[in-house]
Amino acid sequence: MVSKDHEGRTYPPYRLRPDPELVRKYWLALGQSGADATPPLTYPIFLRGERHGVELFRDLDIPRHRALHAGQRYEWFAPIGCDDELEVSARVERVIEKTGKAGTLWFVDVVYDYRLLRNRELAVRETSRLIKRGGV
Amino acid sequence: MSLPSSAGDVVFDTEIAGSSRATIALFSEATEDPNPIHVDAAFAERCGFPQVIQQGPMTTAHFARLLARAFSASRLRVLDLAFSAPVFPLEALRLVATVAAVAAVEAGRLRIDLQATKADGTVTARGHAEVDAETE
Numbered sequence: 010m011v012s013k014d015h016e017g018r019t020y021p022p023y024r025l026r027p028d029p030e031l032v033r034k035y036w037l038a039l040g041q042s043g044a045d046a047t048p049p050l051t052y053p054i055f056l057r058g059e060r061h062g063v064e065l066f067r068d069l070d071i072p073r074h075r076a077l078h079a080g081q082r083y084e085w086f087a088p089i090g091c092d093d094e095l096e097v098s099a100r101v102e103r104v105i106e107k108t109g110k111a112g113t114l115w116f117v118d119v120v121y122d123y124r125l126l127r128n129r130e131l132a133v134r135e136t137s138r139l140i141k142r143g144g145v
Numbered sequence: 146m147s148l149p150s151s152a153g154d155v156v157f158d159t160e161i162a163g164s165s166r167a168t169i170a171l172f173s174e175a176t177e178d179p180n181p182i183h184v185d186a187a188f189a190e191r192c193g194f195p196q197v198i199q200q201g202p203m204t205t206a207h208f209a210r211l212l213a214r215a216f217s218a219s220r221l222r223v224l225d226l227a228f229s230a231p232v233f234p235l236e237a238l239r240l241v242a243t244v245a246a247v248a249a250v251e252a253g254r255l256r257i258d259l260q261a262t263k264a265d266g267t268v269t270a271r272g273h274a275e276v277d278a279e280t281e
Binding site: 031032034035037038039040041049050051054056057059060073074075076077078079080081082083084085088138 | 161162164168169171172174175176177178179180181182188191192200201202203205206207209210213218219221222223224225226227228270272
């Protein structure tokens with residue numbers, strides 16, 4: 010299971026700066042081989058938090074083999090440039106349990122706020138919806 | 146040429162070529178995604194899939210890229226997608242964006258319906274975007 014006690018859990022903020030090499034690989038994976046150094050709009054992604062101590066899968070007890078990604082929501086408020094440093098804060102917004110024909114599933118919404126360090130402006134809010142499947 | 150701005154206008158209807166396993170692995174690198182389900186076929190099988198699966202966020206990234214190209218990145222406010230079926234290597238996707246309504250969510254915004262579909266008709270992602278209406 011995923012306990013509802015996780016709702017509201019927050020993590021210490023961490024800092025993130027777009028990495029030019031990762032930006033290049035990102036565009037390349039999308040079939041855009043041009044030399045665009047601008048970070049893709051979806052460059053901020055919760056997965057980057059793992060190496061900054063936001064170990065969601067461990068903390069929520071979601072083994073990788075039982076994890077699915079149900080969806081994403083991005084809200085953009087200000088552009089992020091290649092030289093912008095961001096402060097990222099993460100929180101577990103919601104945990105919902107549903108039981109159906111496929112067994113029990115847990116839906117977890119996690120919200121990441123990306124603020125521009127230079128003026129504290131909220132630039133992007135990303136919500137990822139994770140699923141933990143039942144089983145062993 | 147005027148931009149799509151009326152309900153029913155098609156913003157884009159584009160086929161994205163299937164991604165190779167190498168490209169999927171590159172996207173994992175670019176997003177710092179540690180989940181082996183995208184790169185390790187044996188692990189993917191253990192998770193119940195016949196082979197590695199493409200990242201849902203890759204579909205999100207393509208929609209964001211195409212919407213930014215259609216309207217400019219500065220007008221894109223929201224992108225919200227639910228992933229409904231796995232995408233496997235080399236499976237092409239048809240990405241369709243259609244203006245659903247004007248000012249349905251907030252004054253001065255267009256709501257765009259989004260859908261990603263495989264060649265066999267399987268819908269792999271569905272959602273919407275919100276875009277600032279064009280200013281004079």
